[in-house]
Amino acid sequence: MRVLIKGAGVAGLTSAHELVARGAEVMVSDPSPGFASAASWYAGGMLAPWCERESAEEAVLTRGIGAADWWEAVLPAGSVHRNGTLVVAPPRDAAELKRFASRTSGFRWIGAEEIGALEPALAGRFRQALFFAEEAHLDPRLALSTLRQGLEAQGVVFSGGPIDEGRFDLTIDCTGAAQIGDIEGLRGVRGEMLYLQTEEVALSRPVRLLHPRIPLYIVPRSGGLFMCGATMIESDDAGPMTARSLMEILNGAYTLHPAFAEARLVETGTGVRPAYADNLPRVSRHESTITVNGLYRHGFLLSPALAEEVAALALGQPCGRPLPNPPPQGGGAKQPLRSPAIFDHRARCKGRDRGGGNAAEEAPPPCGEGLGRGEIRRVWRGMRKGFSERKCPMKFTINGEEHELPATTVADLLLLLEYEGEWLATAVNGELVHGADRARHRLSESDRIEILSPMQGG
Ligand SMILES: Cc1cc2nc3c(=O)[nH]c(=O)nc-3n(C[C@H](O)[C@H](O)[C@H](O)COP(=O)(O)OP(=O)(O)OC[C@H]3O[C@@H](n4cnc5c(N)ncnc54)[C@H](O)[C@@H]3O)c2cc1C
Missing domain, CATH: 3.50.50.60 (FAD/NAD(P)-binding domain)
Structure with missing residues (x-):
């Protein structure tokens, strides 16, 4: 053939x-x-x-x-390195580690000593981590x-x-x-990444740094190279990385290890994930x-x-x-x-x-249970429009009312609730979230969200 x-x-x-x-x-x-x-x-x-x-x-x-x-x-x-993945979070984001653990399996909790044994460069930097020993890169x-x-x-x-x-x-x-x-x-999910090069840090496996808004991962390559990524933006724009994404990823790398501040930035790039x-x-x-x-x-x-x-x-x-x-x-x-x-x-x-x-494809997803029928339909319509990642529901307070919705980001939430148009203001836990940030502003359980939109015909 x-x-x-x-x-x-x-x-x-x-x-x-x-x-x-x-x-x-x-x-x-x-x-x-x-x-x-x-x-x-x-x-x-x-x-x-x-x-x-x-x-x-x-x-x-x-x-x-x-x-x-x-x-x-x-x-x-x-060529295939089968030495696992390490997932860490700074002490202030310890809740993120628990959230990640609650949604995954195949890991064990490890403490500071074992983190240092696995990755000596990270010794003393994190108190707790999740170690996914079976993963590879x-x-x-x-x-x-x-x-x-x-x-x-x-x-x-x-x-x-x-x-x-x-x-x-x-x-x-x-x-x-x-x-x-x-x-x-079919849609595009823009992923921006960069390569750093330094001899000052050595890692032997991918390290994921959790953060409520800007999670980061670093994957070591040979020759002192580190692939750092990656943004998840609902767009099929394959154009060069933005200054904001560059700053956010570099910030994350610096949080993981300050020696990355002295690393050479050898490449930035963008790929569009088809989804x-x-x-x-x-x-x-x-x-x-x-x-x-x-x-x-x-x-x-x-x-x-x-x-x-x-x-x-x-x-x-x-x-x-x-x-x-x-x-x-x-x-x-x-x-x-x-x-x-x-x-x-x-x-x-x-x-x-x-x-x-096939009928199951048309039915509301089981994760929508717990919502009213109308809400399930609305949530499902939102999902079919395509939002960044589908999740099981989390509890939020939206404009003072309790809601349980499978939203990951502020943009997801607006999509699910069918808010459309330019004239919106959003805030999470009292902090304004600008339009350009909504797709990357990750939500956490119990977040307080305010959405202001103009009254029709007012
Ligand atoms: C920043 C980033 C990090 C990622 N990290 C991971 C990861 O760690 N692990 C993982 O599993 N996945 C990861 N992914 C996802 C993975 O890269 C994508 O899922 C994958 O590349 C999609 O592969 P593809 O072959 O479908 O498309 P592509 O890799 O985009 O290949 C499509 C090819 O088709 C060619 N083409 C276009 N038009 C035509 C035509 N008319 N005729 C012939 N050829 C054509 C293009 O030139 C291109 O070479 C990541 C993606 C990004 C952007």
Whole structure:
């Protein structure tokens, strides 16, 4: 079978790898030289299914657990670092650590002594941390380059020019954010990051620094390099990093360790994460095109599982994994077909199974329980419009009234409550939150929120 893969980001290259391994004749097209326009190039490379569960669905954990094994089998020895993730918070943000712990699993609490033993550079800086021992990380740039070289060595041709798609039996579209506007519901989540270089700090694993508004992670690379990231902004603008984001990330790095103040700032960059409203990826087939998209902040974590799914769908082979959903029935020829092994949308909330196959997608999510019917519908409509991360509800006091809503940021909250328009003022716990800050102002349990909007016709 001759297969054209469009897009040489992590989705395209992992799919190519799985297809070549099953005997397909593969060509990869990408108009961009190098990887600079791929979101994959800017990734942290964290294979962190347990940490990601803080804001992601159960499927991200269950499908991401095997990622480190897959990458280890494909990349040269030593490329995948399986030494865990450390999650810390300054004493004033200790509540954040508890909140993170309450939403995740697969960690143990550790004290100052063990923090110092794991990361001597952080000795004496934090009293408590969560240690996710099973998590791993890799260098995404090395991984992408190695995958590409391996494919070329097996005869895969990479092309940047126009291609006659008619020559191929099948096209796999892995063009990520380039499909925003063409695929209904696909949106961009802008992620700004930077690289610092210093010999003054040594870390051996990703460290996440929690903060109610501006969480940060730092992933060590070789050569004294540290990838620091990343913003989560509801936008498909891939333009240069803003001064505000730069200052916030640098502030975070400085809080983690003051020696980062003397580090060289060697690169800033922006990637646009392609995401659907539920922040879960999709593999779908329409005639002779398979589309893989919506990898959101989990491209390296989930692409191994997705690539296996793509290869099975392309070649009509079993995926080798349990099929959580029955294949859709009676889809006409024009109807895009969801692959049977697609992520289980019934698992939207921890430990729940509403059943009902596709119907569950249209139903209000179980996390909305506890709200009135009208509110559930409103919340669900807000979710379908797409807000940054879906959560189980937290309690807030909004304009003096108690509410329980699954909002992560002030922007989420406005979306859920269907506030629209420019003429709004928002404050959290008595502090004004400007319009430009709402998408990144993270909310905590029991926050007091004031929303002022003009009276209609007043
Ligand atoms: C700052 C940041 C940090 C991240 N950290 C992590 C992390 O730690 N762990 C993790 O798992 N994920 C992480 N992610 C998420 C991950 O990077 C994305 O999920 C992933 O890159 C999406 O991969 P993709 O292949 O779908 O898209 P992309 O990587 O964007 O690749 C799409 C490719 O398609 C090409 N293309 C566009 N149009 C065409 C066309 N018409 N024909 C052919 N080719 C075309 C583009 O040039 C591009 O190369 C992070 C993302 C960002 C931005």
